[in-house]
Amino acid sequence: MCEANAYLMKEKEPALIMESVDRIEPEEDGICIVNIFGDQKLIKGFIHSVSLVDHKIFIQENA
Amino acid sequence: MCEANAYLMKEKEPALIMESVDRIEPEEDGICIVNIFGDQKLIKGFIHSVSLVDHKIFIQENA
Numbered sequence: 001m002c003e004a005n006a007y008l009m010k011e012k013e014p015a016l017i018m019e020s021v022d023r024i025e026p027e028e029d030g031i032c033i034v035n036i037f038g039d040q041k042l043i044k045g046f047i048h049s050v051s052l053v054d055h056k057i058f059i060q061e062n063a
Numbered sequence: 064m065c066e067a068n069a070y071l072m073k074e075k076e077p078a079l080i081m082e083s084v085d086r087i088e089p090e091e092d093g094i095c096i097v098n099i100f101g102d103q104k105l106i107k108g109f110i111h112s113v114s115l116v117d118h119k120i121f122i123q124e125n126a
Contacts, residue, residue: 002065003115022116036116047110050120052066053085053099057113 003036004055009048014058017041021057030062067118069096069104072111077121080104084120093125 006021007014018041023034030044048060069084070077081104086097093107111123 002067002118004065022114024113026112047113049089050087050110050113051085052115055065 002052002055004050004052004057006033006041006057006059008043008045009058009060014056017043017059024057031059033059065115065118066099067113067115067120069120069122071106071108072121072123077119080106080122087120094122096122 003020003022005016006018008017018033018035020035021033022036024047025032031046033041043059045059045061048058050057066083066085068079069081071080081096081098083098084096085099087110088095093105096104106122108122108124111121113120
């Protein structure tokens with residue numbers, strides 16, 4: 001499987017918010033992160049960057 | 064390897080713009096897509112959504 005872990009960009013260092021992420025979809029007020037088990041998290045933010053070989057997706061909260 | 068293919072969102076259907084994508088980083092005026100071979104593409108847009116199990120990343124051009 002080629003899922004990744006989602007991290008929220010913080011001042012000091014990124015914080016892991018979800019493992020085994022499959023999909024990230026835009027929502028009205030941000031994004032919905034869905035893992036391979038179907039768990040969902042709504043974040044008021046956007047995809048900042050990705051590093052797939054490292055299995056990392058970085059999420060930035062809206063200002 | 065767990066890279067994905069990057070598609071540009073078009074009216075009819077997404078258009079493949081880069082295979083074997085490793086990283087996508089924000090740039091001043093959009094994003095930089097980098098594949099596992101180091102090839103780069105600058106797009107005036109943002110990451111719309113991802114579907115990692117399908118190895119797909121969708122890019123939306125700025126309006």
